[in-house]
Amino acid sequence: MTAGVDARTAPPAVPVAPVGPPGELVRTGETFRVVGTSISHRDFEQKVRGELSYADDWRMPGMLYGRIVRAQLPSALIERIDRSGALAIPGVHAVLTAADVPRNAITEEASGLGMDPIVQPVLAADRVRYQGEPVAVVAAETAAAAEDAADRVLVDYRDHPGVFDPEAALAPDAPLVHRQGNRLVEWRLERGDPDEALRTADAVVEGEYRTQFVDHAYMEPEAGVGWIDGDGVVTLRVATQVIEHAREIAQILGVPHTKVRVIGTYMGGGFGGKEDMTIEPYLALLVWATRRPVKMVWSRQESLLARQKRHPFTMYYRTGVMSDGRIVGETVRIVGDAGAYPLLSPRVLFAGAVTAAGPYDVPNVRVESTAVFTNNVPTSAMRGFGAMQVVFGYESQMDRLADQLGLSRTEIRERNFIKKGGQLPTHEQLDTYVAVRETLQTALEALDEEAGSGDAALDGGDTNAHYLVGRGFACGIQPYGRSRFFADRASCWMGLERDGSAVVRIGVTDLGAGQAASLAQITAEVLGVHPDRISVHIADTALTPLSGGTFGTRQLYMSGNAVLKTARELRDKLAPVATSLLGVDDPAELEFADDRVAVRGGADRFLSLAELSGAAEERGVMPFHLSTFEAETGHFDVRTGRGQTFPDFTFGTHAADVAVDLETGQIRILRYVACHDVGRMINPQRVEGQIQGGAVQGIGYALSEEIRIVEGIPESSLFADYLMPTSADVPDVRAIPLEIGLGKGPFGARGIGEPPIAPPAAVLANAVADAIGVRITELPITPERVLAALRERRGVGADRERGGPTPA
Template sequence: MSSDVSTAPTAPTAPPSAPMRVVGRRLAHHDFVDKVKGSLLYAADWTLPGMLYARVVRSAFPSARIKSVDVAAARALPGVVTVLTARDVPRNRLVEHATGGLGELTVAMPVLADDRVRYAGEPIALIAAASQQIADEAAELVDVDYEELPGVFDPEAALADDAPRVHDEGNVLINWHIRRGDVEAALAAADVVVEGEYRSQRVEHAYLEPEAGVGWMDAGVLTLRVSTQVIEHAVEIADILGLPANKVRVIGAYMGGGFGGKEDMTVEPYLALLVWRTQRPVRMVWDRQESMMASTKRHPFVMRYRTGVRYDGTIVAQDIDITGDAGAYPYLSARVMFAGAAVSCGPYRTPNASLRSRAVFTNNVPTSAFRGFGAMQVVFGYESQMDRLADVLGLSTVEVRRRNFLSKTDIIPTGESLATCVAGSETMERALARLGEPPQPSSPSKRVGRGFACNMQPYGRTVWFHDHASTWLSLQPDGTLLLRAGITDLGAGQAASLCQIASEVLGVPLDEISVYIGDTALNPPAGGTFGTRQLYMSGNAVLHAARRLRDEIAPVAAEMLGCRTADLAFEDGLVRGPASTGLTLAELVAGCEERGVDTSLLSRWRADRGAFDPITGQGDSFPDYTYGCHATDVEVDVETGEVAVLRYTASHDVGRAINPLRVEGQIQGGAMQGLGYALMEDVVLEEGNCASTLFASYLIPSSLDMPDVEVEIVESGEGKGPLNSRGIGEPPIGPCAAAIANAITAAIGERPTCLPMTPERVLELCDRAEKPAGEVST
């Protein structure tokens, strides 16, 4: 049995107060236990008989012409099985239309560089050998003759007419311009115009598990078991090899973190090429240095804001210009820059807006997806502006936001009306209340400041992609449930959430549900795990499939129990009527079998659909948004510039918490990652060469660096996810940098405008300030 199900209605169908048996409970699932026991197998844990070991040979230069590649010495090394170069790739060309064709350049990305390299670390050759040591040694023997070419390493410099061309097509991948109203006229009529420039940095994903996988041939099918967020890359791999799509299988292992860094292909094409050439199992695992040197990063943004307001604090116009460094190749930069532009005004009414963003090619390491996906960098811009407005107008930072928060049905700059609750004010009040009274400085050389920041983060893909997800449910003869979905699990419990939803509807106990995920050969397609889309997409797919299956079998249960279907309750492995002990699900399945009623169902759920016009800058953008606020007290040492985060609270409206334990974990993890982004993380490039290739030189926060993140969950019951939930994977990383910047400003009287806010940069600000020590600012 199969069915297509259209998008869910935008109005809530069940308020958060509706009684739930499974959803809303703080449950630990199978992955909790396996991770604690250390029994969960990740991609690098798999070994196969006769396995070869792989290595990528990478460019030593950020911009050069390849004159020749000599692999003879590498091939002659005992134990080397094969060495591949660009000429060995059947189709050495990938084209990413990240917008679905809305105005971006068509720029091909080679699998292996052929005539030139465009960033340091670009793959040139592949090696498969009998051991990792031999593969590494062979890589040193590959002789590449380069002719160095001029490079460009600053995105704004790359805009100049005489800048070196990274690609013949040009240095600007895409320009977005979202327009509403008459911005220049509104700014001219404004009582006050506040201008600001803000810069964010290039950031490493720093997942615990580097890029890894194994591949093998199985009955003529090339199979990869890899750490990936998107198993649908099987189609691209088949295209690279010139194979039918059904001859490539991708299995997504449970991941030790992804954060967007495994949304694009990493090891997949290289493993596939080596397996196909050797017809033997191959293993590839990038070490930390290789991962940090060559993997995609978060886009650095240059953000310029002009915000016009009336004396009462009401925003009348915003003019915003954003430049993002795409690095050497397109990847997902077009989509990242759209998200940045679309939400660059934040959760605030802006009747007149001109929002421009561009993705610019440089000879730096490519940038692509990263948790928050463009919508998080701009929080630093718009929340700094809000505090600046309050200062100029003599209003409190709370009041200036209250007067401008969006509300349900308001129109945003893309021309769309908001269909669900905007809980900006409630999350702000909850986060600030949780902080309590401000602390006192711990010494005369230290100052304490309080800051907060609000954000709106989209969840789900842009609606012009016409997204959909499928799931397959099957009640077994013993009453247990099989759930199959093509999702991948980054470690955030994507699979477990689906089980809770199915259990809620069908009444199957959680420990009697088996979930099978992440396999292109066995699971219906669900799309990748990115953009905070899986709960929205696969969660709705499971919800509607479970409801459809229940509707199919309920008449049989009603007949067997002698009651109406409306009187049935599916719970605790039973189906109960109003005046009976009920049937077991096993008995119901047997009854369905006798009557020829199928107890399996394949269903597809389709998301909201729409279109965006890149010429007018108007149209449909994202399905919905998650709103939140973070608040913090920091202590700044004016003698050293060191910033200590004393307390930190975070509040988000999640619509309905499917599992509050996991919601809290996502908020705490996102906030901690955001604090690293705010205060210490920075991928340093020197003329395109990465100087941050080890955790010794790339600092990430530890449990000793930051306080506990205290969480306040708001449940408005108006999300577009299953049971009116909202996505929470990405939103918690957004407010962190702005909240810290606002707190530092409150403490020392000078505003940070460049990330990260390192002790050196903060000390420069302290030297500018002449505020007496020991004061408390709020």
């Protein structure tokens, strides 16, 4: 081992221990030095020290401050905009309206299948379609002057009929949000004959489930600074998940794509909220108009009021089952509120449709998934992306089926779990090992272990309260990677410096989940360069090969594979230089490790990587390489609903015990475990972080978070009224990553960014139902809804008081 590599950062190579039942596992027998270790990375330390320069930390000489003027009504016609008052304020440099936008259109064809032609204006011209829609944008010398100016842009509105409920919006006489109609997209998947199966089933359970608008609520607001550089390129240094938006920004400005550069900063969270553009077009317009550097930071109010939200779903499930627990048929109808513009709604409703039957092989199934325009704030990407809402539906159904048949809740799931080779409602077959059963067993065992270890008094110290205790769990399936029909690609440039250190250039953005750090770890594994000697340059459209945005749990799969491929190809390119210098015939005899390349088994026959780099260059073999990873592609037929969708899926199970206060309806989580099969961990600490963070965010979704929108007007525009839990409100989540079924990421890794957020709502709904004997079918599970359910139970005379959780 080289100096500086301690046991923690680079343990000796040992085979990865197999987990779970032998025989069914795919094992490669690979051993790892760096992959699978919880090494730190500079971003951790910089964040803790407060040294990392986030988007809002950037300043430029002569910088102006931008602010958006937003619609105050959810549906209205714009009669007149008077900007004279704003322009009269000292220090105001620009007040722009729709007429000032060279090409007033945000275009992204979200479905990928040519289904949504509706264009969203950058600034509303003649009509506003949701409260908070940008109408004008101002720039001034101070942030306060910009705010004063924004307040003085006077907009005269005329009321225009709006529609605020997606099902009402589908009525024939509903006011139209867009003249093309309120139905944005409808996906229809069908396998077998669900109607006949439901007719002949031994039992049919029907359920209707409703979910709410929620916000991403990341710590870092939408922020950035823009300027025009010396080459006349509009340069935006912004918090974004997708630097490729540079092309859309160029189109808005009417300039060649090469005249806009986006530099993505390390983010303080994105969760899909920075996947669509946020500040970028407004910043670009102000920079373009004033020729000055401009900063824009959205206030939390703006963010809560007007940035896109998670889709509320209404889900209608009918599930038919035989008395032995086999599910024979299911129909699912999903209606999602898209809000006023398409954004990524077609894709979200698609992901919901594909996973609507859950991790179960249902031979006869029909899914209809519709996105509907309303005059509510637009909805779009958020961690879980449509595959989250449906977990609340299908896992509530599973417990109901178990209760109906008198089967245990594990048994009904185990009888129906999908396996490798099993089919989704799209008819596609899963082609990797499905370890959902193992995650279920592991989660329940861990929960028993936690319960056995004893914990705080149930009553939280209040001896005058009355509680019931219950247990719940839920399994989930979540895709990783973009739909195959997007033919996703990620490119990477990698070079070995003369001193043997390595440089990686790749367009990936870093949400805070360690995207860049993982890439350093993969590079280190292949090239043998110590991770501290690797610089990963990310997220700059001018300097880094594009690798696609960080969303859809695609980044490890895509950029991880791109880095792995590039590193292996670079290694293969340099190997002949090494073989000739070391006097061996076969590159397979070489081992790249510990900052050198050595002959296997020949301790004294090695070159340092610095020597290799220099020798290669002398021989005209340039020690750098550019490569592109191409994801698995496939065809999907919109008409039949058949075909291939996502490259692969991640499975998991969460389980919890809760105490329900029978007088207040409050729910206290006594213990919570979350288990996912991730195939292979690149960095275990980061994997656990993703699982814990996802579970906590999902708990907020389950119990308290909601942007309540009444007639198009959001009631929660401050964190005071948006009940995101704090560290004092959530339990310790025990995260259990398993490495069982190898996936399609580098070294068999599966994506873990999104999957952990999805199960908690179903887990807690099931646990509450177990405790009080009544099921909550609408999120969030508020104390008032619990009390209403308890009243309903008393109404029907059931009495099921119990002291402890029901065994699973």
